[in-house]
Amino acid sequence: MTNDGRAPGARWPGLSEPEARRRLARDGPNVLPDEAPRTVWRLIFDVVKEPMFLLLLTAAGLYLAFGDLREALTLLGFVVVIIVITVVQEGRTARALEALRDLSSPRALVLRDGVVRTVPGRELVVGDVIRVAEGDRVPADAILREGTVLTVDESLLTGESVAVTKTPSPDAERVGPPGGDGGALYSGTLVVSGRGVAEVLATGARSELGRIGASLRDVDQTRTPLQREVDVVVKRMAALGIGLSVSLFVAQGLLEGEWLDAALAGITLAMALLPEELPVVLTVFLALGAWRIAKSRVLTRRVTSVETLGAVHVLCTDKTGTLTQNRMVIRRLVTDAADLDLGAAPEELPEAVHGIVEYGILACPRDPFDPMEKAFLELGARALDGTEHLHPRW
Structure with a gap:
């Protein structure tokens, strides 16, 4: 040129x-098409429309109607915690995916x-x-x-x-x-x-x-098994609570004639039947699961994916990065004068094998990408450091 x-x-x-x-x-x-990122308001809406979340808001509203401000604020605090966990998890994953997209x-x-x-x-x-x-x-x-x-x-x-x-x-x-x-x-x-x-x-x-x-974008976003099961539990509990509350309201009103007291008794029974702790416990434990697998460098865009992974019976994965590391290590050096097993060899190599390591390093580029060339440089840095056989400027 x-x-x-x-x-x-x-x-x-x-x-x-x-x-x-x-x-x-x-x-x-020349870029990969990207879906519009979900806004904070969209994330909040997706959380609020969950039956578990509606259950939590209903319980907080009932406590507030009865004047129990402490319990109402506690449940509303749980609401804020769930929203914050969802928004933070989505934001962290979006930033990581954006960094990966820049590499493409x-x-x-x-x-x-x-x-x-x-x-x-x-x-x-x-x-x-x-x-x-x-x-x-x-x-x-x-x-x-x-x-x-x-x-x-x-x-x-x-x-x-x-x-x-x-x-x-x-x-x-x-x-x-x-x-x-x-x-x-x-x-x-x-x-x-x-x-x-x-x-x-x-x-x-x-x-x-x-x-x-x-x-991948064409894959349908179906609800997870846990979400479906919780939806069923919430609907059944709601139906049971409404049925028993109405029954108590009608029975007490007819028997005692005090319809206001009967209404309060029915609402109290409904509050006792509502499992308001359920959404908080599930969200916290799923967030802990996402945090644990994130330490293993696995991205979780939605917290519910942790539950899906937990339901997997058979996981098929490539061996690279799981069973193997896509790295080479020199285990044995053979010359006319020596046959050295590096697995049992000391850190300092005998003079008889210095030449083969030196020539192997000289045949490698300074910043190699080939695993074999990297293995030679790693061996030289470990065993020939400070000797005349290592030429870092060559």
Whole structure:
């Protein structure tokens, strides 16, 4: 490449700036579509319409009608606690998801008018020619047109931690499914090694990542088993309370003739039958569950999801990040003069194996993404620190 950024002899000069702007206006930015965030008032409305919450408000109103201000304020305090827990949980998760969404639109090296420029990933359009190299996150679905053989981490789409090989496909016109060994590159995946030139074929919602997001948005939001069971309990308790209260009101009124006292007796019985502690206890325990799994770096957008997870009998998950860590560790060093098991070896390596570790480190880039190269650097930092075999500036 020349000093002015031009790539002489490049087969893929890319789009012109006017054409890129026209396509951007036609197709929209290269971002994943996002639902409008739920406002605080919407969150409060969703909480208030729950039968459990209505039960709590009814109990508070009855206590207030009887002049028991202390009990009424206590229940209204529980109402505020439930609303605050819901709003805080939703806000924390929304901020975390927004940060993750920013990762899906990285900056890109793009060829416009034959000149290499750095542009925000959201400004990429179909037909743009981009340059990708080790450590880059692919900004859009594309086809590798020329360059070296790439290895790409597609675990974001497939769940498979083993990087797949990508070979240049100068004449391909469409991308295949993820996990293949052709020239298809997918938005959000990570280039582990190699470099090349790729042509963008799909952006935003039309990318593979966008289609996955669209399928998730189409999933119906059904009520959880616990919510359905609580709805039944609340309705039955309400029917029972109303029935018994009316019966007591009518019976006492007919027998004693004191209809005001009968009404007060019926309301008192209804208050005794209302399980006003139930919504508070359920909300607090579900919030504690969300807090506990958040410590394991699991996002919970709605507190009720904790109850759904608790009802799962079989959980199918990829091994990476659960049983394995997608990391490599060097366990054994073998040379002509030594055969060393690092599991039982001391922290300081014998001189006979210093050479193989040194050469392995020299063959690695300074900030590698490949797990094997990371393993060599970690071994060198642990066992060769302070020796002449470690060359951090090389």
